[in-house]
Amino acid sequence: MEPETEPEIAGRSGGFWATLAAVESRALLYPEIEPYRTGMLPVSALHSIYYELSGNPEGKPVVFLHGGPGGGTEPRQRCFFDPARYHIVLFDQRGCGRSVPHASLVDNTTWDLVADIERLREHLGIHRWQVFGGSWGSTLALAYAQTHTQRVTEMVMRGIFTFAQDEMDWFYGVGTRVLFPDAWAAFEGAIPPDERGDLIGAYHRRLTGDDRRAREAAARAWSTWECSVATLRQDPELVAHCGDVAFTMAFARIECHYFVNGGFLARDTQLLDGVPRLHGIPAVIVHGRYDTICPLRNAWRLHRAWPQAELVIAEAAGHSANEPAIAAALRRATDRFSER
Amino acid sequence: MTGRRGFYPEIEPYDRGMLRVSELHTIYYEQSGNPDGKPVVFVHGGPGGGTDPKQRRFFDPAAYRIVLFDQRGCGKSTPHASLVDNTTWHLVADMEALRGHLAIDRWQVFGGSWGSTLGLAYAQRHPEHTSELVLRGIFLLRKAELDWFYQGGASALFPDAWETYLAPIPADERGDLMQAYHRRLTSDDRATQLAAAQAWSVWEASTSFLYPSGDFIRHAGEDHFATAFARIECHYFVNRGFLEVEDQLLRDVDRIRDIPGVIVQGRYDVVCPMISAWDLHRAWPQARLEIIPDAGHSGYEPGIVHALVEATDSFRRRAA
Numbered sequence: 034m035e036p037e038t039e040p041e042i043a044g045r046s047g048g049f050w051a052t053l054a055a056v057e058s059r060a061l062l063y064p065e066i067e068p069y070r071t072g073m074l075p076v077s078a079l080h081s082i083y084y085e086l087s088g089n090p091e092g093k094p095v096v097f098l099h100g101g102p103g104g105g106t107e108p109r110q111r112c113f114f115d116p117a118r119y120h121i122v123l124f125d126q127r128g129c130g131r132s133v134p135h136a137s138l139v140d141n142t143t144w145d146l147v148a149d150i151e152r153l154r155e156h157l158g159i160h161r162w163q164v165f166g167g168s169w170g171s172t173l174a175l176a177y178a179q180t181h182t183q184r185v186t187e188m189v190m191r192g193i194f195t196f197a198q199d200e201m202d203w204f205y206g207v208g209t210r211v212l213f214p215d216a217w218a219a220f221e222g223a224i225p226p227d228e229r230g231d232l233i234g235a236y237h238r239r240l241t242g243d244d245r246r247a248r249e250a251a252a253r254a255w256s257t258w259e260c261s262v263a264t265l266r267q268d269p270e271l272v273a274h275c276g277d278v279a280f281t282m283a284f285a286r287i288e289c290h291y292f293v294n295g296g297f298l299a300r301d302t303q304l305l306d307g308v309p310r311l312h313g314i315p316a317v318i319v320h321g322r323y324d325t326i327c328p329l330r331n332a333w334r335l336h337r338a339w340p341q342a343e344l345v346i347a348e349a350a351g352h353s354a355n356e357p358a359i360a361a362a363l364r365r366a367t368d369r370f371s372e373r
Numbered sequence: 374m375t376g377r378r379g380f381y382p383e384i385e386p387y388d389r390g391m392l393r394v395s396e397l398h399t400i401y402y403e404q405s406g407n408p409d410g411k412p413v414v415f416v417h418g419g420p421g422g423g424t425d426p427k428q429r430r431f432f433d434p435a436a437y438r439i440v441l442f443d444q445r446g447c448g449k450s451t452p453h454a455s456l457v458d459n460t461t462w463h464l465v466a467d468m469e470a471l472r473g474h475l476a477i478d479r480w481q482v483f484g485g486s487w488g489s490t491l492g493l494a495y496a497q498r499h500p501e502h503t504s505e506l507v508l509r510g511i512f513l514l515r516k517a518e519l520d521w522f523y524q525g526g527a528s529a530l531f532p533d534a535w536e537t538y539l540a541p542i543p544a545d546e547r548g549d550l551m552q553a554y555h556r557r558l559t560s561d562d563r564a565t566q567l568a569a570a571q572a573w574s575v576w577e578a579s580t581s582f583l584y585p586s587g588d589f590i591r592h593a594g595e596d597h598f599a600t601a602f603a604r605i606e607c608h609y610f611v612n613r614g615f616l617e618v619e620d621q622l623l624r625d626v627d628r629i630r631d632i633p634g635v636i637v638q639g640r641y642d643v644v645c646p647m648i649s650a651w652d653l654h655r656a657w658p659q660a661r662l663e664i665i666p667d668a669g670h671s672g673y674e675p676g677i678v679h680a681l682v683e684a685t686d687s688f689r690r691r692a693a
């Protein structure tokens with residue numbers, strides 16, 4: 034049994050402006066690299082998923098679990114890992130990124146994705162791997178590791194989301210809107226007043242409806258809300274990306290589909306209740322103090338349930354993995370584990 | 374970021390005094406800057422926070438006649454930490470008494486946090502004596518705002534500091550934390566009162582800056598400060614600010630509509646979250662709303678100092 038750890042406070046020294054001026058998250062990470070192999074893996078009669086391998090084929094295996102659900106992977110996500118030491122696996126979850134069919138909600142559940150991770154692991158001939166994921170990626174990491182504990186060497190998680198009801202309520206009701214009433218006005222404004230009693234339901238009807246224009250408008254508003262509040266200082270590039278139709282249709286439709294279905298969990302405490310199964314797996318939890326999408330409470334509860342997992346609180350950081358204090362803490366974690 | 378304005382240099386008051394405002398209460402006031410300048414009154418936070426010399430420095434001392442005063446029961450006002458005859462409307466009347474005492478006809482009203490609450494309450498009652506309003510970290514004293522900070526809301530972002538705030542209250546009393554604190558803060562047992570005062574004040578100090586300030590948190594936990602701050606705050610909050618109706622300060626915006634106003638709000642103000650500044654802005658679009666993207670609640674946050682100094686500078690040549 035590992036010793037219990039006290040939370041570490043990262044990024045407390047130095048002013049915010051000094052931090053921002055001196056470091057770009059990219060400079061904190063490893064250089065951009067190209068995959069040495071990419072492929073499509075059929076995982077059901079309907080779905081095929083895109084995967085790619087980069088770094089050192091003989092290195093320590095790590096699988097990157099992206100957010101959303103529906104966010105897809107990006108090349109810069111390879112850069113969290115030392116390419117000389119890690120065998121880096123990225124894949125796009127069902128229906129998003131380069132996986133097909135695009136934006137499909139059929140046979141698309143948490144447990145389908147958990148099974149896909151296992152199929153991919155076997156397909157690649159990997160025995161055990163490190164699991165790395167933020168936001169929804171942390172949800173999926175917990176679900177996967179609690180189902181296939183023996184396949185997981187370490188866990189690195191960021192912006193914790195366990196799909197508890199109060200975590201959903203925070204972002205789509207009582208929490209974030211109090212700090213971002215301006216962005217909320219746009220999110221709420223996309224739905225007529227008489228349907229605002231159940232905003233997620235109203236979005237779901239539009240995102241799954243037959244009217245393409247209504248679907249696209251809803252998808253844009255849905256994604257813009259999230260991207261407007263993902264970074265401590267609003268990132269215009271990120272907000273523009275979230276307005277892009279190809280990205281946003283998968284992101285909004287799949288997210289909303291998972292949310293109306295409660296993440297396909299048996300109960301909303303399932304992933305916290307399953308924490309005892311993870312004891313013995315070395316783990317680091319990185320969370321931004323000003324993460325207004327997944328508030329720090331989510332990570333605090335996980336840390337309380339699992340005190341052996343090290344909690345790093347990144348001060349003056351929001352939700353995004355690209356926040357400098359978060360990127361730096363994630364790299365420190367993967368560097369440390371690369372020796373194991 | 375370069376180009377951000379900082380405080381004006383330190384100055385000493387040219388006049389200090391104690392003004393008797395009731396049989397019981399006497400309030401401390403001071404004047405600094407230019408005796409012939411444009412009058413401004415600084416309305417401090419809490420309630421119960423008292424003034425600090427640094428607060429003189431939001432104003433150009435060559436242009437402004439700067440009035441600071443300690444509200445009833447706090448700072449250098451006496452009796453210390455008293456809750457007797459201590460309501461919003463007593464404080465509004467004290468401001469009028471002070472204005473009369475100093476023979477000022479109209480003054481700019483400047484206040485943050487509870488200072489914005491009292492600033493609005495004063496200006497809505499005495500618009501003819503208010504030349505401009507400069508408000509920061511808007512607090513309208515509505516139930517949802519109190520619940521956000523003292524019952525659950527800010528707790529989601531500061532679960533670590535929240536544990537310290539919860540600690541003095543047994544589990545079976547946590548359904549209404551403010552009442553539980555009120556019982557202790559008005560207790561006859563000095564040790565109980567002090568423990569509650571420290572936890573109450575430290576919670577607010579821990580959440581007031583984007584980067585936590587160790588000095589500020591230590592100061593908030595000092596006996597003398599914490600006792601007045603926590604007792605007076607909690608007294609006002611359990612009494613809902615002594616407002617006639619919950620949204621009184623929004624309802625009465627018409628009375629101040631034509632007064633030039635600036636609202637400065639930190640985006641990451643978790644003590645007085647932006648929804649209140651937003652609601653005030655929507656009720657009073659004539660006032661300029663300035664959102665500081667990298668600031669919390671405190672008036673000392675760099676981006677907020679900049680915006681407040683710019684605001685007072687922009688008004689300094691307006692005729693009183």
